[in-house]
Amino acid sequence: MTTGFSHPLPHNQNQEDFEPFDQADFFGSNYHYDEAFNESITRNGATPIGILDLITSPDLPINAQTILQRNLYLRTNPVNVRPLLDLPALQMPIKHYCDEQVSPMFTLFYNETRRQNFTPYSTNLDSYLAFTSAEFADLYKLIEEMLHGDSPDPLLLNLLQTAQLFSPIRFEERRVGGVLSLFKQSGRFSFYMGLPVYFIVHNVNMSDSEQNAIANSDLFRYAGAGGGSSAAVEAFLTEHLAHDLFGLGDMRFRFLADFYRNCSTFKIGAELALPTATTITERFIGGPVNRCPGQPNIDLVEFVDKYDNKANDLSYQTDLLNLGLFALDRFILVAGDTHLGEQQLRVGPRFEWDYEHSDCFNLHQMLLVMFQPSYRANRFYREIKTPEDFDRDYTVEVDANANLQFLEDRLANMLYPIKKETHVGATTSCEYSISGQWDHDCFQWAVGYDFWYRSAEKLCIIDSINGTIPLDTGCASRFSATDHKIFGSFAWHVDGKRHYLDLGASFDGSLARNGIGRSFTVGLFGLLTW
Numbered sequence: 001m002t003t004g005f006s007h008p009l010p011h012n013q014n015q016e017d018f019e020p021f022d023q024a025d026f027f028g029s030n031y032h033y034d035e036a037f038n039e040s041i042t043r044n045g046a047t048p049i050g051i052l053d054l055i056t057s058p059d060l061p062i063n064a065q066t067i068l069q070r071n072l073y074l075r076t077n078p079v080n081v082r083p084l085l086d087l088p089a090l091q092m093p094i095k096h097y098c099d100e101q102v103s104p105m106f107t108l109f110y111n112e113t114r115r116q117n118f119t120p121y122s123t124n125l126d127s128y129l130a131f132t133s134a135e136f137a138d139l140y141k142l143i144e145e146m147l148h149g150d151s152p153d154p155l156l157l158n159l160l161q162t163a164q165l166f167s168p169i170r171f172e173e174r175r176v177g178g179v180l181s182l183f184k185q186s187g188r189f190s191f192y193m194g195l196p197v198y199f200i201v202h203n204v205n206m207s208d209s210e211q212n213a214i215a216n217s218d219l220f221r222y223a224g225a226g227g228g229s230s231a232a233v234e235a236f237l238t239e240h241l242a243h244d245l246f247g248l249g250d251m252r253f254r255f256l257a258d259f260y261r262n263c264s265t266f267k268i269g270a271e272l273a274l275p276t277a278t279t280i281t282e283r284f285i286g287g288p289v290n291r292c293p294g295q296p297n298i299d300l301v302e303f304v305d306k307y308d309n310k311a312n313d314l315s316y317q318t319d320l321l322n323l324g325l326f327a328l329d330r331f332i333l334v335a336g337d338t339h340l341g342e343q344q345l346r347v348g349p350r351f352e353w354d355y356e357h358s359d360c361f362n363l364h365q366m367l368l369v370m371f372q373p374s375y376r377a378n379r380f381y382r383e384i385k386t387p388e389d390f391d392r393d394y395t396v397e398v399d400a401n402a403n404l405q406f407l408e409d410r411l412a413n414m415l416y417p418i419k420k421e422t423h424v425g426a427t428t429s430c431e432y433s434i435s436g437q438w439d440h441d442c443f444q445w446a447v448g449y450d451f452w453y454r455s456a457e458k459l460c461i462i463d464s465i466n467g468t469i470p471l472d473t474g475c476a477s478r479f480s481a482t483d484h485k486i487f488g489s490f491a492w493h494v495d496g497k498r499h500y501l502d503l504g505a506s507f508d509g510s511l512a513r514n515g516i517g518r519s520f521t522v523g524l525f526g527l528l529t530w
Contacts, residue, residue, distance in 0.1 A: 046304035048400035055300075055407070056394040065390040068410040070135055073382045073475070075128050076417045078337030079116040079171060080454070080481040080516040083273070083346075084196050085252045087111065088433055088450040088487035089508040089521040090179055092192060105181040105527040107506075109198075113517035114205060116171040118335065120479050120515045125169045128335065132160075132167045165214045169241070170205040171335060173517070183527070188258045190267075195276070196249035201285055202336035203242040211237075238286030240328040243338045247280040250341035254350065267352035271368060277341025295416045296326060298408045327415045334380040334417055344375035346429075362437040364448070370429045377424050379459060380417035381471035385410070418471060425458035435487070442495075447488040450508065456480040481515035491525075502527040 055064040084090065090109055118128035126132055140159035177198020184191045206214075215233045256269035306315050348370040355363040390410075394403050435448025457477040491504030502525075509520040 046301045046308065048301060048404040049395075049397045051300050051304055052394045052400055052404055052407075054304075064407055065392075065394070067139055068407060068414060069385050069387060069390060070130070070414070071382055071385075072130055072136070072414050073128070073334070073417055074130055075119060076334050076380045076382050076472070076476045077478050078379075079118065079173075079335055080478055081113075081116075081173065082452060082454075082481075082483060082516060082519070083342055083429075084111070084175060084198070084249055085179070085194055085273070086429070086431060086452060087508055087521050088448070088485060089489070089506040089523050090194075090196075092181075092183065101184065101529050103183045103527055103529040105183060105525060107179040107181070107523050107525040109175075109177065109179065109521060109523040111175040111519060111521040113173045113519040114170070116173055116202075116517040117481075117513075117515055118171065123170060123517065125171070126167060129331070131163045136163070162217060165210075165217055168206060168210045171202065171517075172205040173200070173202050173519075175200045190254075190256045190258070192252075192254040194252040197247070198249060198340070199244065199246045199284070200338060200340060201242060201244035202332065202338050203244075203285070204237055206237070235286075240325060241332050242286045243282075243332050243336050244285045245279050245282045245338055245340055246284060247340050248276060248278045250274060250346075251276040256350065256352065263356045265352075265354040265356075267350075267354075269350050271348060271350045271370065273342065273346040273370070275341055275344050277339060277343070279340060295412045295418070296323075298323075298412050300404060300408055323415065330380075330416045337379075342372065343377055344372050344424075346370045346372045360439050362439070364433075364435050364437050364446075366431070366433045368431045370431075372427045372429070374426050375424055376462065377422055378419055379422040379424075379476050380419050381461070381473065381476050382417050383410070383413040384470040384472050413469070418469070420471065421462045422476075423460040423462050425460070427455045427457060429454040433487070442493045444491040444493065444502075444504070445489065448486070450483075450485040450487055452483040452485070454481050479515050482513060483510055483516055483519075484512045485510050500529040 054060065055062045090107060115123040117123055118125065130136060137160050140163065175198055177196060179194050179196045181192065181194040211233045214236070251274045253272040253274070254269065255271075256267040259266045259268070303319055306319065348368065351367045353365045357363060392403055392406070393399070396403075429452065431450065431452045433448055433450040435446050437446040438444065456479050459473045459477050461471060461473065485508045487506070487508035489504055489506040491502050494501040494503075504525055506523040506525065507521060510518040
């Protein structure tokens, strides 16, 4: 990717929509515009030393070596997502009575998390990105004044205003599909297998008023998307801030042995989740085409050349717009890390205890501990920067190329976190549930409480390319998460001559959580035994 800020725009854009700046408004009176200095750059084309004088001089307001020490990304961890078949509404919702029979079951489900947690305690985007913080607000104002001068062009973006349009963004997740299951009881032993087939989408959640604010902004005139149109806003958000997949999830196996004594049944066994997740198709709704894009090659010399030739070529404005749009594309890949499964085997012991209080009431408890070994995955990292890194003499002409490349790399790393192959350390999850189960004639129903916990990750970068750049693994690690849910189910049992049919519904919903979004699940299931 090699232009001023290279990549083609995804939207059509007419250069005649933009009015060129007056040459004398490049800095404006507040910034002591120096015509002679400008001529020294533009008469013979932009030079690295000329650009360094422009962006690092203490007598000019840009001060790039200070700006680039800031972090746009406060964190780069993917959001926490509870594994699909760990949800209580999608576990075996009813008691199974038929011995020595194989019973297929199919569950249709819908699971939604309206607000994913970016940090352990916050669902707000400003806890993940600093683009609306005071230090970046000052930067936006500086750029605007440099470009606008004393007579602002109404077609130019108000950068701070544009950034604030996206500050109310909330990150949501939806999963919808089906789970095909098989259940068999043979004497004291039981076996369960489940395979989900579903659609998952990470997207943004904004109110109508928030979307209207974007629709009526100058942003859409820049992007050629038709300002004022709600449909245009939807298209823009799904193109740059959505990611979806459809396919198979992780296959789940469960083996249990029963021990009955004094009206109680104790079950002990193991549960295994295999990483069978397979993507059949993606981008059914939208999202970035490239799931792991490289960084753009920012070339300030080329950009300044384009700016100097703005009377004939306004492509520098396209480059500026690209810089922001592709940063949005990178964000959904960094925070979403959308997958249909956990990318690794998970295994652990499962314990169940049933106390039969009467013929129609049973108290059920379950404990499941799952261990996930370490695995490899691509993760995104922000650069660790110190003031000493920027303590250079930017006036030395012989070092101009190296110094300019250093600043260009810092800008790319700030806007586009670095993708690295990573060793993700082992984690542990624990789930405990307790429920009351009633059985009356041909009806069953249950209500209970479920607790789920997953430990934090530890990361180690494998990729040695650009190994000299220090990267922040702490900000890239998933933090621990807890989820407290209530759940319930209702089933209707029908006896036939050669078969038994159970039809029902199940649900779960978060009461409290930490490090993970509040979610709910509804399911419709049917179990057939013959």
